[in-house]
Amino acid sequence: MKKSKVFWGYAIIALVLYAVVQTLISFGMVNTHYQNMLITMCINVMLAVSLHLVIGVTGQFSIGHAGFLAVGAYISAICTMKLGMPFSMAILAGAVVAMLAGLLVGIPSLRLRGDYLAIATLGFAEIIRIVFLNIDYVGGAAGMQVTHQSTWTYAFVGTAITILIISNFTNSRHGRACIAIREDEIAADAMGINTTYYKVAAFAVGSFFAGVAGAIYAHNFYIIQPTAFGFLKSFDILILVVLGGLGSLSGAVLAAIFLTFVSTYLQAFPETRMIIYSLVLILVMLYRPTGLLGTKEITDLFKFRKKGGTKV
C-alpha cells in the first residue's frame, strides 16, 4: 500500500515536471540552446543510472560505458538514416543491440575482478569505437549525418523508463542478489546466488539503457563521430556515478543534472572544464569519499523521524 503511494507520488512529480517544461517549449519560451541542455541532461541521467546499476549496485567496476553508448547511437542512426525506420523503433533497436554487445563483452570479462575488469571493459569500449571508425558504411572518421529527431518528450520518457526499470530491478530479489555480490561475492555464492548470471544480467540491463541514451544522443546533434565515444566519454560517465555516491540512484541522477549544468556553462572553455571536473573529483574524494549521497537515497533523508521511532 505505502509503496504504491510513493510510486504515484513520483509519477505525479514526473508528469508535472514534464508538462511544465513541455508547455514552456511549446510557447517558444525555451530556446534551442536550453532545449539541448535539457536533452543532454536526460542523456546524462540515463547514462549515470545505467552505469550505477553495474558499479554502484552490483559492484562491478566497468569503465567502458561509452562503448554501449556508441552502439546505441550508431545502430539507431543506421535504422533511421539507412533503413528509414521510425525513431521510436530505432531507439529500441539501438538499445537491444547495445544489450547484446553488453552480453558479448560481459560474459567473458565479468569473470575478472577489480582492476582487470576495469581494463577489460575499457579495452572493449575502445574496440567498439575503432570498429565504427573503420566501417565506411557509417562514415568512418568523418562521422555519420543524422537528422535531428530527439525531443524533450523522447528524452524525458526515455529517462523516466530508465529510472523506473532500474529502480524496480534494484528493489527486488534480483537487485538484492546484485547488492549481495557487491558486498561479498563469496558469501553471495554460498547463499545460492548465481553470481555470474547476475553480474551479466546487471551489465546487460545497464548496456540496454546506455543504448537508449545513445539513440537519443545520436538524433540530437546532426552528426555522430567515433571521437565522441572515446575513453574520455567513459570517464565522464564514471564521474557521475562516483560523484553521486556509489550505490545511490538518486545520487547518480543529481550528479548528472549538476554536472550537465557545470559543463554547459563551461562549454566555451573546454580546458577549464576538465580542470574543474578533476578538482570536483579530488574534492569529493578528500571530503566525501563515499560520494554526495553515499549509498543513501534522497528519500532516506525524509525518513529520519520514522527510523528513530522503530529503533530498539
Place this chain on the structure above:
Amino acid sequence: MSTLLKVDSLGIQFGGLKAVQNVNMYMENGELIGLIGPNGAGKTTTFNMLTGVYAPTEGTITFAGKQIQGLDPYKVTRGGISRTFQNIRLFKELSVLDNVKVANHSLANHNILSSIFRLPKHFSGEAKMEEESLAFLKIFGLDVYKDELSKNLPYGMQRRLEIARALAAGPKLLLLDEPAAGMNPQETKELMDLIAFIRKEFDLTILLIEHDMNLVMGICERIYVLDHGQLIAEGTPAEIRSNPKVIEAYLGEEVAD
C-alpha cells in the same frame, strides 16, 4: 537412518602444501557431528571443499546420492548444503532482513521481467520472501533488528544472523564454522540451545566446527578430529576424550602456544 554425506579420501593441495589429505567421513541423516582440531588443522578448508569454495585435488564428496566435489558453491547450496563463516561474512550494507532474504532468493521463482514490470507474480513472490525471512529472524530473536544494517549489529547477534541466513537457504545439511567464537558463556549456552532447537524444527543434519572441547563433547553424537590436514581420530565423545593421539595433538598445541 540413511547416509546423507559421504566423503572419500578427500584432499587439497595449495602449491606444495597439502592442507588436507585422505579425509574419510560420513554423516547419517539427522546427526550432529563435531569437527575439531588445533589451529590450522584444515577444518575450514574441509568446509570450503564441502561447499564448493575450493575444488578438492583428490577424493569425492557424495551428498544425497550425488557426487558434488568441484561444483559451484551456489549449486551446492541449492542442492541442500549451507554454511556459516568463521570470520563473519554478512552483507554489511544490507539490512538484517535483507541478509536473510538474499539466502531465501533461490527458493523464490518470480523472474526478472516480473520484477521490472511489477507484475502480480513479483508482489506475491516478494511478500512470501518477506514472510519467510521474518520467521527465521524471529527464531533467532533478530526480528527487532530487522531494519538495522547488519554491520551495526552487536557481535553476538551477527553470529546469530549468520546462522539465520544459512538456514534461510533451506539446507538439509548445515555447516557451522565456530558459531560461538568470541561469545561469552551465557551467549554460547543460548546459542547451543538454539542449534538444538533448529535441528529438530528443520530436520537438519549438522556439522559443527568448534574450539571449545567441553561444548563439542556435550552436544555432538560423534566427533572427527583433524590434525595437520589428516583425520587422527573419530568416535563418540567418550572415545575421543580418551584417545591418546587426540590428547597429544591438543597438548602439542598448548605447548606451542
